[in-house]
Amino acid sequence: MDPSTEIVRLVVNGQSREVGVPTHFTLLEALRYVLGLTGTKQGCDKGDCGACTVIVDGEPVLACLTPVWEAEGREVTTVEGLAGPEGIHALQDCFDLHGAAQCGFCTPGILCSAAALLAGNPSPTREEIREAIAGNLCRCTGYAKIYDAVEAAALRTGGPQG
Amino acid sequence: MAIIRDMIPAFDLFQPASVEDALALLAEHGEDAWVLAGGLDTFDWLKDRIKRPKAVVDLSGVEELTGIRDTGAGIEIGAMTPLSRVVGDPRVRADFALLREAAEHVATPQIRNQGTLGGNLSQDTRCWYYRSGWPCYRAGGNTCYASAPKAMNREHCILGRSRCVAVSPSDTAPALIALGARMVVRRAGSESIHEAQDFFIGPATDIQRMTVLRAGDLLTAVRIPEDWAGARHYYEKVRDRGSWDFALVSVAAAFRMDGDTIGDARIAVNGVAPFPVRLDSVERMVVGHAPDEALATEAGELAVAGARPLRHNDYKVPLMRNLVRRAIRSVA
Ligand SMILES: Cc1cc2nc3c(=O)[nH]c(=O)nc-3n(C[C@H](O)[C@H](O)[C@H](O)COP(=O)(O)OP(=O)(O)OC[C@H]3O[C@@H](n4cnc5c(N)ncnc54)[C@H](O)[C@@H]3O)c2cc1C
Ligand code: FES
Ligand code: FES
Numbered sequence: 001m002d003p004s005t006e007i008v009r010l011v012v013n014g015q016s017r018e019v020g021v022p023t024h025f026t027l028l029e030a031l032r033y034v035l036g037l038t039g040t041k042q043g044c045d046k047g048d049c050g051a052c053t054v055i056v057d058g059e060p061v062l063a064c065l066t067p068v069w070e071a072e073g074r075e076v077t078t079v080e081g082l083a084g085p086e087g088i089h090a091l092q093d094c095f096d097l098h099g100a101a102q103c104g105f106c107t108p109g110i111l112c113s114a115a116a117l118l119a120g121n122p123s124p125t126r127e128e129i130r131e132a133i134a135g136n137l138c139r140c141t142g143y144a145k146i147y148d149a150v151e152a153a154a155l156r157t158g159g160p161q162g
Numbered sequence: 163m164a165i166i167r168d169m170i171p172a173f174d175l176f177q178p179a180s181v182e183d184a185l186a187l188l189a190e191h192g193e194d195a196w197v198l199a200g201g202l203d204t205f206d207w208l209k210d211r212i213k214r215p216k217a218v219v220d221l222s223g224v225e226e227l228t229g230i231r232d233t234g235a236g237i238e239i240g241a242m243t244p245l246s247r248v249v250g251d252p253r254v255r256a257d258f259a260l261l262r263e264a265a266e267h268v269a270t271p272q273i274r275n276q277g278t279l280g281g282n283l284s285q286d287t288r289c290w291y292y293r294s295g296w297p298c299y300r301a302g303g304n305t306c307y308a309s310a311p312k313a314m315n316r317e318h319c320i321l322g323r324s325r326c327v328a329v330s331p332s333d334t335a336p337a338l339i340a341l342g343a344r345m346v347v348r349r350a351g352s353e354s355i356h357e358a359q360d361f362f363i364g365p366a367t368d369i370q371r372m373t374v375l376r377a378g379d380l381l382t383a384v385r386i387p388e389d390w391a392g393a394r395h396y397y398e399k400v401r402d403r404g405s406w407d408f409a410l411v412s413v414a415a416a417f418r419m420d421g422d423t424i425g426d427a428r429i430a431v432n433g434v435a436p437f438p439v440r441l442d443s444v445e446r447m448v449v450g451h452a453p454d455e456a457l458a459t460e461a462g463e464l465a466v467a468g469a470r471p472l473r474h475n476d477y478k479v480p481l482m483r484n485l486v487r488r489a490i491r492s493v494a
Contacts, residue, residue, distance in 0.1 A: 004172045024170035047202055059275040065205045134405040135270025
């Protein structure tokens with residue numbers, strides 16, 4: 001085996017996965033090109049756009065700037081893992097109902113940032129929603145419908161006082 | 163602007179579990195080694211294949227470098243402490259709110275979750291000629307592309323230039339200078355402590371480094387003394403975009419009041435020079451005076467004395483002047 005290749009054990013969307021990757025791979029490359037989880041997008045690949053946002057141990061991070069080995073043994077949730085046994089996540093449904101996605105390229109990252117927000121703060125203010133997705137650029141929607149959708153999802157899942 | 167040239171070139175990865183082991187690895191690999199903290203600045207360089215370290219020393223497994231502890235004489239923040247943890251720390255909030263505000267203004271939530279305080283202070287400049295791999299002075303070449311006649315230099319410096327006109331990008335740096343912080347730097351066999359403002363160096367001292375750190379050095383911690391705990395403070399960062407961006411100009415100031423007059427003050431500005439600038443002369447001028455409009459105006463004028471804008475950044479002069487003015491006004 002190439003000496004710079006290693007086996008990394010990841011827990012992605014609740015499932016244990018082993019990937020054989022070069023040490024210089026990012027988590028994003030492992031997700032998309034080894035595990036085939038292409039929901040997480042590769043936009044700028046440099047930290048600027050947030051399209052690659054995934055949730056690691058409850059916190060939104062940029063998969064494009066996370067070395068794959070850094071995710072070893074931690075819980076990684078991608079957009080593919082947001083839906084539960086009862087169906088899609090309230091955010092996903094509300095994004096649909098509110099027209100919060102146009103081209104959709106930013107959507108997986110925004111859903112992850114918003115899901116991490118709601119998990120820790122079930123009834124965020126609009127300002128908190130803005131701040132939570134400040135690192136996710138959207139070139140299509142103008143954000144208003146995204147904020148509406150997150151607010152609607154919060155009402156459904158947490159409501160006032162959570 | 164992101165230029166994706168290729169995948170990252172291969173390197174040997176080292177994952178020490180202690181500072182001692184990290185220092186030994188850095189000593190062994192010398193100039194070939196690269197310290198990896200949160201990776202946000204690191205991966206930018208590696209992806210562009212502009213920096214090609216042979217050995218990457220990942221600090222993420224060095225537990226002793228993460229965390230915030232009371233020293234009895236202030237607090238000590240481990241270099242690997244994520245910025246989001248600095249922002250959320252109750253002690254930082256209560257006593258050193260200036261640092262909290264500055265750290266909260268760094269980049270995006272994701273980047274604050276991943277980026278470390280040590281990395282934020284040690285990060286390289288964002289001059290895009292340099293970042294794009296142009297062979298400028300800072301890269302070991304023999305010209306500065308950013309000060310050439312047709313150069314785009316809206317974000318560059320107005321003070322402190324010496325061949326290089328890049329600026330320091332760190333938002334936490336001016337806050338730590340204003341709080342009188344000290345940086346703990348270790349290398350195999352020795353330790354040195356630097357006043358925050360001396361941790362950053364300009365191109366006149368060494369055009370290829372932004373800080374005192376040399377190959378083999380590790381910034382292990384930042385110590386904030388009790389001196390300015392709970393002090394009145396002012397922080398403002400002006401950036402092009404509201405959601406996130408590097409500072410065009412930022413100001414961080416701490417004040418101790420003596421009745422209606424300023425008893426003591428520490429003021430630092432960033433985005434204006436290749437290093438964060440401590441405004442000692444302004445501090446001396448304002449101490450002992452009431453922070454009225456006349457003093458604020460005078461302070462702003464003194465702050466920009468000697469500023470030399472480039473072709474596209476003369477706006478930074480009034481911006482810096484007014485931010486310093488607002489800082490003084492804030493304690494009126
Ligand atoms: C899109 C984007 C926007 C950003 N916006 C801002 C902003 O608005 N304000 C701001 O202040 N910053 C900003 N940053 C910078 C970001 O906060 C820093 O890049 C980040 O904090 C670097 O920290 P890190 O932990 O990721 O370190 P790394 O990227 O791993 O390291 C950075 C550099 O410091 C060295 N280093 C790191 N830790 C140590 C140590 N303990 N001892 C010795 N050397 C060390 C590394 O070798 C490397 O050269 C932005 C970055 C990105 C990608
Ligand atoms: S792809 Fe990661 S931030 Fe753009
Ligand atoms: S929907 Fe197109 S970028 Fe957001």
